[in-house]
Amino acid sequence: MSVAICVQALTKQYKDVTAVNNISFDVKQGHCFGLLGPNGAGKTTTIEIMEGIIKASSGSVVYQHHDKEVDHNISQQIGIQFQHTALQDFLTVKETLNLFASFYQDTLPQKQLIELCDLSGFLDRDNRLLSGGQRQRLLLALALINDPEIIFLDEPTTGLDPHARRNFWQLIKNIKGQNKTIILTTHYMDEAEQLCDDIVIMDQGSIIETGTPHQLLSKHFQNVFIYLPEQQVPLKLIEENQWVILSGRVEITTNNVEKTLALLMEHKVSLDGLHVKSANLDDLFLHLTGHSLRE
Numbered sequence: 093m094s095v096a097i098c099v100q101a102l103t104k105q106y107k108d109v110t111a112v113n114n115i116s117f118d119v120k121q122g123h124c125f126g127l128l129g130p131n132g133a134g135k136t137t138t139i140e141i142m143e144g145i146i147k148a149s150s151g152s153v154v155y156q157h158h159d160k161e162v163d164h165n166i167s168q169q170i171g172i173q174f175q176h177t178a179l180q181d182f183l184t185v186k187e188t189l190n191l192f193a194s195f196y197q198d199t200l201p202q203k204q205l206i207e208l209c210d211l212s213g214f215l216d217r218d219n220r221l222l223s224g225g226q227r228q229r230l231l232l233a234l235a236l237i238n239d240p241e242i243i244f245l246d247e248p249t250t251g252l253d254p255h256a257r258r259n260f261w262q263l264i265k266n267i268k269g270q271n272k273t274i275i276l277t278t279h280y281m282d283e284a285e286q287l288c289d290d291i292v293i294m295d296q297g298s299i300i301e302t303g304t305p306h307q308l309l310s311k312h313f314q315n316v317f318i319y320l321p322e323q324q325v326p327l328k329l330i331e332e333n334q335w336v337i338l339s340g341r342v343e344i345t346t347n348n349v350e351k352t353l354a355l356l357m358e359h360k361v362s363l364d365g366l367h368v369k370s371a372n373l374d375d376l377f378l379h380l381t382g383h384s385l386r387e
């Protein structure tokens with residue numbers, strides 16, 4: 093898999109704040125790369141340096157295809173969905189697409205863009221009347237308007253309801269299916285698990301973990317959790333096995349689900365309401381940093 097962007101020893105120093113502290117990673121061509129971390133971790137600063145919007149204090153960002161360091165000219169070739177983009181009042185969605193298309197030399201055919209971002213139901217609607225999900229789909233279309241190979245999405249589903257978020261994920265999967273490279277920042281671990289091939293986790297300007305979601309989870313967690321209503325499990329069994337009682341449920345940590353279920357059945361424990369959960373990226377984040385990603 094070839095490398096699309098190579099980030100080397102990147103540092104950004106503001107007066108008394110080191111926003112990004114000597115980080116290095118590669119973004120692979122055709123992958124969805126996730127940059128995760130809590131507020132203030134340095135994600136936006138990193139992304140803005142990669143987009144050529146701000147300059148690094150030291151280190152480099154090289155777009156391998158162009159074989160040169162990033163500068164502001166890169167904006168013609170990449171797509172950016174910013175966290176907050178002001179849309180022109182009194183323009184319809186179609187007029188907005190036309191306006192943004194006029195900023196670029198080469199653009200994706202509008203019909204294809206409308207289909208890809210599922211805009212056909214509200215093309216004549218004033219921007220101000222769009223729902224959160226519709227607005228994000230329009231912003232995604234604007235990021236794709238110049239048919240970029242590389243697309244930056246900065247927290248694209250923040251504030252959307254679960255249904256709109258899932259719709260949006262499907263659009264991102266479709267775009268990924270066209271062999272585009274996506275760089276995504278998000279606070280939502282389920283989003284990263286769904287979409288990202290590679291993940292970098294940042295905290296306080298530094299990288300604290302890197303890998304595929306599967307590699308990260310199997311490196312840090314060999315166990316799964318089994319939950320059962322407390323009243324169904326004899327106290328003696330709980331104590332003997334050093335299981336934990338949490339909010340009315342018994343939490344059993346095990347690396348052998350079959351063996352644990354056999355033990356419960358042997359003691360005639362009812363399995364009504366049983367819940368089995370593998371560790372997810374939220375658990376990983378808590379494990380690595382001692383705090384949850386959305387705190």
Ligand SMILES: Nc1ncnc2c1ncn2[C@@H]1O[C@H](COP(=O)(O)OP(=O)(O)OP(=O)(O)O)[C@@H](O)[C@H]1O
Binds near residue numbers: 109110133135
């Ligand atoms: N222009 C600036 N001047 C001084 N400090 C800044 C500036 N921009 C960012 N910082 C600081 O750099 C650190 C990293 O900020 P950054 O916005 O990159 O974090 P983030 O991970 O994107 O956070 P969020 O998820 O809240 O967007 C923070 O401590 C922030 O206050």
